Amino acid sequence: MASSDATTTETDQSRQADETETGVDRAAEPLLETDGLVKQFGGLTATDDVDISVERGERVSLIGPNGAGKSTIINLITRRLEPTEGDIHFKGQSILGLSPHEVVQRGMSKSFQTASIFPTLTVRQNARIAALAAEHGSFRFNFLRHRRRYPAVEEVARETLDAVGLWDQRESAAEDLPYGDKRRLEIGIALAAEPDMLLMDEPTAGMSPEETHATVDLIERVKEERGLTFLLVEHDMEIVFRVSDRIVVLNRGAVIAEGPPRRYARIRTCRTRTSEVSRSEQSRRRSRRRDRPSDRADRRHGGDDRGRAPARRRGGRRLLRREPHPA
Amino acid sequence: MSDETGQRVGEESGQLSAVPLLVRWRAVRQRESFVVAATAIAVLLFPYLFVRAPVISTALQGYQSLAELIVIWGIFVIGFDLLHGYTGLLSFGHAAFWGGGAYAAGVFAIHVSGSPLVMIAVGITFSVLLAWVLGFLTLRRGGIYFAILTLAFGQMLYYMALQPLADLTGGDNGLGIGGTAIEPLLGFIPLGAGIPVITTFVATWMYTLIGVAMVLTVAFAYRVLNSPYGMVFRAIRENEQRAEFVGLNVQRYKLMAFVLSGGISGLAGSLFAIQQARVPVESLFWTTSGEVVIMSVIGGVGSLFGGPIGAAVYLYVANVVQGMREVVLFVQVDKLFPGAQAVVLPEWASPADYWHLLLGLLFVAVVVFIPRGGLWGGLKSIGHRIGNRLGGGR
Numbered sequence: 001m002a003s004s005d006a007t008t009t010e011t012d013q014s015r016q017a018d019e020t021e022t023g024v025d026r027a028a029e030p031l032l033e034t035d036g037l038v039k040q041f042g043g044l045t046a047t048d049d050v051d052i053s054v055e056r057g058e059r060v061s062l063i064g065p066n067g068a069g070k071s072t073i074i075n076l077i078t079r080r081l082e083p084t085e086g087d088i089h090f091k092g093q094s095i096l097g098l099s100p101h102e103v104v105q106r107g108m109s110k111s112f113q114t115a116s117i118f119p120t121l122t123v124r125q126n127a128r129i130a131a132l133a134a135e136h137g138s139f140r141f142n143f144l145r146h147r148r149r150y151p152a153v154e155e156v157a158r159e160t161l162d163a164v165g166l167w168d169q170r171e172s173a174a175e176d177l178p179y180g181d182k183r184r185l186e187i188g189i190a191l192a193a194e195p196d197m198l199l200m201d202e203p204t205a206g207m208s209p210e211e212t213h214a215t216v217d218l219i220e221r222v223k224e225e226r227g228l229t230f231l232l233v234e235h236d237m238e239i240v241f242r243v244s245d246r247i248v249v250l251n252r253g254a255v256i257a258e259g260p261p262r263r264y265a266r267i268r269t270c271r272t273r274t275s276e277v278s279r280s281e282q283s284r285r286r287s288r289r290r291d292r293p294s295d296r297a298d299r300r301h302g303g304d305d306r307g308r309a310p311a312r313r314r315g316g317r318r319l320l321r322r323e324p325h326p327a
Numbered sequence: 328m329s330d331e332t333g334q335r336v337g338e339e340s341g342q343l344s345a346v347p348l349l350v351r352w353r354a355v356r357q358r359e360s361f362v363v364a365a366t367a368i369a370v371l372l373f374p375y376l377f378v379r380a381p382v383i384s385t386a387l388q389g390y391q392s393l394a395e396l397i398v399i400w401g402i403f404v405i406g407f408d409l410l411h412g413y414t415g416l417l418s419f420g421h422a423a424f425w426g427g428g429a430y431a432a433g434v435f436a437i438h439v440s441g442s443p444l445v446m447i448a449v450g451i452t453f454s455v456l457l458a459w460v461l462g463f464l465t466l467r468r469g470g471i472y473f474a475i476l477t478l479a480f481g482q483m484l485y486y487m488a489l490q491p492l493a494d495l496t497g498g499d500n501g502l503g504i505g506g507t508a509i510e511p512l513l514g515f516i517p518l519g520a521g522i523p524v525i526t527t528f529v530a531t532w533m534y535t536l537i538g539v540a541m542v543l544t545v546a547f548a549y550r551v552l553n554s555p556y557g558m559v560f561r562a563i564r565e566n567e568q569r570a571e572f573v574g575l576n577v578q579r580y581k582l583m584a585f586v587l588s589g590g591i592s593g594l595a596g597s598l599f600a601i602q603q604a605r606v607p608v609e610s611l612f613w614t615t616s617g618e619v620v621i622m623s624v625i626g627g628v629g630s631l632f633g634g635p636i637g638a639a640v641y642l643y644v645a646n647v648v649q650g651m652r653e654v655v656l657f658v659q660v661d662k663l664f665p666g667a668q669a670v671v672l673p674e675w676a677s678p679a680d681y682w683h684l685l686l687g688l689l690f691v692a693v694v695v696f697i698p699r700g701g702l703w704g705g706l707k708s709i710g711h712r713i714g715n716r717l718g719g720g721r
Binding site for chain 1: 359550556566569575
């Protein structure tokens, strides 16, 4: 037990250290930074020397075709996988050597690709557990204290369910919710931990268009209200464009381009669904074509595609496809 | 939190005007003091109904030492269910804590002191420490691997007791503690003596000791399950990965569930040693681990009160039905002997030889028809239905 307590206090101290740092330093240092991240599965290189940095309050999307290494990167950052090489810094400290729950306790929360919830518990119990974990996640000998003596936990659970709009369903079993609500509950669980950073692995996968809209609204609202830092993995370009400040394009485990979304306005995915969006994108594109900044072109693959959509080079790839110029 | 509360079924039937009463009843029965009080009453009434009540006990053919045994095993099943039903870890080596506690208490009684309370303390301490070590070793793996690991460690202890430690444990013969080695309670109350005032109900101090242990166990388990721990345990059962990714130290909480469960099992084991005044070596054998799993499933996995019910049903079949050569009828067959009559069954109709089959059928029936809540869950759903009929509606 002593060791766990030690870890706790260590974490607390590091948090305090974070707090006491000068504002200038905090602003200068990225919240999350990966440094030459390499992950090999046998002979397969899943991620190849990936450097990503995410500033505080920034919303970054990871895009790329299947097998590009997006999920591997998420798993590396959340400490589910051990990197072969490289380092990951969160809040200025290396998180290698920490276990997943310790990373969460330091303020990095994750929502899963599928609705990962506590199925037979009620919605409220789901939120309660998440809130409890945030408040008392480190191990304690408190098994004889009744849970009613933790009013703060109840309060956070309530706020969270309000935020994701599930307060009215609080007493129903989580497994009885429709799929979209389950995913919202899942996001709620991730939010109840009151994180500084939220990793979202395809938050709208498998959702109907209405559910997708509701979820995107939810993400945008959370972004406004809590000023969270996001790292998003998503296939649906509508969401990527609406939500992110910066897009990182991965292919074959390597970053091949990154920049603000307007730079990629000319790329459309085969998965874009609504025509209104593409129309609005088109108009946005027209107005912005003049001031396009230059790309950070991929070093390893030769830099002949500066300022261009990176997909062009791999023209055969289905995900990133060039759209014909609007007439 | 309805899965561990809820009380007897029939109590609320009868009055149709009882809707506000029903609502209040539902609020009351969630309260911890109510749960503890209800357990105390049930523990108080059980041996009376089972052993001494006029008509019922004759029909049931119950006897005092079986009543004691049922309550002891009930404690064991509660301990086991804390790990299996609530945390979702199926251990096949719980005999290690039951037998370990029993042996620790017995050896202590022979070599140091036979005071029952001290024996219990020693048994619990030993099991807790043992659970800490075994939990640390076995919880590294999940699912079936965990079950196999616990089974392996349990069997290891069994063979340790059988051979290398035979000087200490009595080996194959088991450990004979002897009634004289066990001292009176608190130094002056012999366990076999009748207890004043409530003798009709509980008969002996022995049962009182066991009954108090049961009430304390229920109070303890209920409190744990309603503490943050209980919530974390359920979270781990439901979705371990998610629990880890809300920032819970899953490994530690699993170890704590294992330790708490082992401690309660050790309490039951030391009571068993006191009640039997000996420790058979089978108490460490894997069949003991299997029995507790079966009891837990019959009574209802993940329900506090299902455990003792499962224990009662299992032990009843294994002890009473096994020896049943006659049934008691309530019709007067013979004019010379008024009252209940015992009828000796013909050989082919005697259930005695089929008691294993009966248990098997019961087990299968529970698994097929009421898999989620066992007997307790079945009773509760009947209760819910009656409640809804009365106009409550959740």
